[in-house]
Amino acid sequence: MNVKAIFFDAYGTLFDVHSVLETCEQYFPDRGMQISEAWRQKQLEYTWLRSMMDKYEDFWKVTEDALAYALKALGLDAGKEVRSALMREYLHLNPYPEVQKALEKLNSRKLAILSNGTQAMLDLLVENARLTQVFSDVISVDELKIYKPYMGVYELGIDKLFIDKNEALFVTSNPWDAAGAKTFGFRVCWINRFNKPFDELGVHPDVVIRNLEELADKL
Amino acid sequence: MNVKAIFFDAYGTLFDVHSVLETCEQYFPDRGMQISEAWRQKQLEYTWLRSMMDKYEDFWKVTEDALAYALKALGLDAGKEVRSALMREYLHLNPYPEVQKALEKLNSRKLAILSNGTQAMLDLLVENARLTQVFSDVISVDELKIYKPYMGVYELGIDKLFIDKNEALFVTSNPWDAAGAKTFGFRVCWINRFNKPFDELGVHPDVVIRNLEELADKL
Numbered sequence: 151m152n153v154k155a156i157f158f159d160a161y162g163t164l165f166d167v168h169s170v171l172e173t174c175e176q177y178f179p180d181r182g183m184q185i186s187e188a189w190r191q192k193q194l195e196y197t198w199l200r201s202m203m204d205k206y207e208d209f210w211k212v213t214e215d216a217l218a219y220a221l222k223a224l225g226l227d228a229g230k231e232v233r234s235a236l237m238r239e240y241l242h243l244n245p246y247p248e249v250q251k252a253l254e255k256l257n258s259r260k261l262a263i264l265s266n267g268t269q270a271m272l273d274l275l276v277e278n279a280r281l282t283q284v285f286s287d288v289i290s291v292d293e294l295k296i297y298k299p300y301m302g303v304y305e306l307g308i309d310k311l312f313i314d315k316n317e318a319l320f321v322t323s324n325p326w327d328a329a330g331a332k333t334f335g336f337r338v339c340w341i342n343r344f345n346k347p348f349d350e351l352g353v354h355p356d357v358v359i360r361n362l363e364e365l366a367d368k369l
Numbered sequence: 370m371n372v373k374a375i376f377f378d379a380y381g382t383l384f385d386v387h388s389v390l391e392t393c394e395q396y397f398p399d400r401g402m403q404i405s406e407a408w409r410q411k412q413l414e415y416t417w418l419r420s421m422m423d424k425y426e427d428f429w430k431v432t433e434d435a436l437a438y439a440l441k442a443l444g445l446d447a448g449k450e451v452r453s454a455l456m457r458e459y460l461h462l463n464p465y466p467e468v469q470k471a472l473e474k475l476n477s478r479k480l481a482i483l484s485n486g487t488q489a490m491l492d493l494l495v496e497n498a499r500l501t502q503v504f505s506d507v508i509s510v511d512e513l514k515i516y517k518p519y520m521g522v523y524e525l526g527i528d529k530l531f532i533d534k535n536e537a538l539f540v541t542s543n544p545w546d547a548a549g550a551k552t553f554g555f556r557v558c559w560i561n562r563f564n565k566p567f568d569e570l571g572v573h574p575d576v577v578i579r580n581l582e583e584l585a586d587k588l
Contacts, residue, residue, distance in 0.1 A: 198417040203518050203552050215569035222566040333422050347441040350434035
């Protein structure tokens, strides 16, 4: 594969969104996974719905709103302090265990992040995981005021890197993001970490791997 | 309230999408509710994602795709015949028990359906529930090739009825649909059948009721 640059999705792909689990458990014993799953589900829904309604709010706000909804829906009472503590976790999500090493193997290419997160969220996330040196570009959808899988977001990626879409590979764990990138015209690698079926959206990824370590071998 | 016309959402508002439960149980004992919930969740996701990617397929296809995904994700093996049998249920969804009587009480206004369903799906659904006489208009998003909560869909409603948005009330059980209609500028009635919190999307319905029977009293 002739690949000049690799775009990585951040949340769920490089970073484990369920890293919030431990702190959820501290405040709400035995409810951590429920909270984390409802939170993530609503966060995604709100990015899609706000995009469709042309009512953009940035990813920090959407993540706060999703957390507030998730806690209410689960009948859990949380004041502002608890919610702030949970939100802080979003700046310290753990990279998946193989990420650091796998990225090192790939660094003959330009490596970039293309994510729904705000610039500040992404910069802190990357810094806290000591990955700042690895990426040439950390690109946020925020300047477009619309979320993935809107086509303009993928376009933003190639515009920022001054490359053509056929020179890039797009790597994500999120099937809807993979479908968006494929629809845009990227070659797409889907990381299927949890052995799930791919979404039925009329397109398919070019490469499927179990974790990022497998990517270097495929290239 | 000065209301000339009332728009009703169909799926989940007038008709119970979980009417499929019984047939699901026939084929997959004890898995009915899981299937029905996963199916509905994916159906909605696919309408949003396809709208964002500008990859419209009609609601029948999206519903088929969502069913195929849901069964796979739950590890259930279903051939084409079983899936067809489940899809047929979508043309025979039960109206909620109070719907017929409640609509009769409201019929001094123009009553219309504005729904994601295809024209054929909606016409059969209304006919099978013997509600054909009740509605002046049954409006499908299909001619726009995009789904709710895209603003153009709500615009289509008032265009078809030749009315102004402030002359209408929009009634739905789906919080994201209520948020869309409110963002468009409709007065909105949210039917909160299952005592859930409203979505955190920056807008709120004007009226909240438990079931359609309460609507006549509010007007």
